[in-house]
């Protein structure tokens with residue numbers, strides 16, 4: 355009975371929060387800064403780094419998915435952890451098609467558990483993801499940057515939104531530039547952050563359209579180096595029943611290096627969206643410069659652009675929550691219907 359009334363009052367609080375939520379122009383949200391948890395969770399960065407390093411030592415192939423996960427989080431509803439949410443009816447962002455290869459959710463849970471032990475109820479899942487993304491990048495010998503924190507977690511995860519908001523691999527330069535611009539990101543951010551493709555893998559299905567009958571004349575995408583296209587066709591047979599995996603930066607998929615730009619310059623970018631960086635004067639100038647100088651400014655630029663990407667001030671702003679379990683929302687709000695308690699309270703697990 356005591357438990358019941360506790361849950362009941364929790365529900366009432368949650369309903370209140372639900373109504374207070376979602377003012378899309380919440381004033382005063384600008385709290386992102388380095389060291390946001392200095393007082394409230396002083397060992398946060400240490401905990402995240404320790405677990406990230408442990409994971410990278412045994413499963414370095416998770417670096418790519420974890421970096422990409424932060425990108426996906428930020429591009430749908432701003433960086434507010436909604437990419438992490440599970441939906442009982444499989445309608446969350448992570449169920450959308452572009453998710454395909456999103457992996458590593460269990461790593462975020464692992465970090466969250468450790469962080470909750472040290473400082474319960476303080477650190478958002480979105481901040482944990484942003485910090486993990488930095489630490490796995492650094493662990494792959496990539497750049498290190500100061501992560502700004504102070505995000506709050508959103509309560510809504512919507513598959514359709516993910517479908518519309520994530521840029522597809524076949525996007526042209528106009529779509530890419532606009533997609534970045536829409537999120538307050540520059541053309542430079544676009545070319546710099548695309549360099550994230552220096553690590554990780556892709557499914558064949560993300561680019562096979564470029565390999566077979568691209569223009570309807572039985573040919574490959576003319577913007578792709580023909581020798582490279584041939585190699586890719588071998589890895590991705592046309593009628594393959596399996597969706598094979600391909601290294602995006604062959605030979606150094608586990609090293610965050612500058613070879614991505616050399617590849618693009620040689621017309622060996624895997625996706626149309628990579629190759630498209632040659633179709634704009636500014637992005638082309640940047641990548642040619644990086645290719646010629648062995649990426650003289652890439653690491654510094656990447657850190658700056660990651661901070662820019664992490665700034666997204668979309669909702670929930672200061673109205674969000676500090677989620678206790680990164681995969682479970684406190685209240686799922688159906689935007690079209692108002693508050694809607696879908697998530698059984700039992701999902702919180704033992705308290």
Ligand code: HEM
Pocket residue numbers: 415417418419421422425454455521522523524525530547548550551553554555556557558559560625627
């Ligand atoms: C500019 C628009 C972008 C497009 C169209 C795009 C598209 C893709 C696609 C289609 C894949 C392969 C998914 C699969 O088939 O498994 C991929 C993988 C990846 N992307 Fe992007 N991406 C973009 C930007 C970014 C950004 C900004 C980052 C991070 C800074 C990033 C990091 C990654 C990483 C690390 C992987 C490898 C994932 C793995 O190893 O599983 N991408 N991207």
Ligand SMILES: *[C@@H]1O[C@H](CO)[C@@H](O)[C@H](O)[C@H]1NC(C)=O
Pocket residue numbers: 526527528529
């Ligand atoms: C780029 O793609 C968009 C969306 O598919 C399309 O509307 C536009 O015409 C394309 N632009 C160019 C220059 O090809």
Ligand SMILES: *[C@@H]1O[C@H](CO)[C@@H](O)[C@H](O)[C@H]1NC(C)=O
Pocket residue numbers: 567569570571572
């Ligand atoms: C290539 O595409 C064209 C136009 O869509 C089609 O007529 C043709 O049959 C295709 N060829 C092959 C080998 O699939």
Ligand SMILES: *[C@@H]1O[C@H](CO)[C@@H](O)[C@H](O)[C@H]1NC(C)=O
Pocket residue numbers: 445688689690691
């Ligand atoms: C949200 O509301 C819309 C419109 O009433 C409805 O079609 C949809 O099924 C609802 N979604 C969920 C997850 O309850």
Ligand SMILES: *[C@@H]1O[C@H](CO)[C@@H](O)[C@H](O)[C@H]1NC(C)=O
Pocket residue numbers: 512513514515687688689690
């Ligand atoms: C999900 O997003 C789409 C597109 O913005 C919207 O039409 C739909 O109502 C949303 N679904 C829910 C359950 O809010």
Ligand SMILES: CC(=O)N[C@H]1CO[C@H](CO)[C@@H](O)[C@@H]1O
Pocket residue numbers: 448449450451452453454455456457
């Ligand atoms: C990890 C994950 O949730 N993957 C899903 C991505 O989307 C496809 C297609 O909708 C689902 O089948 C996967 O389960």
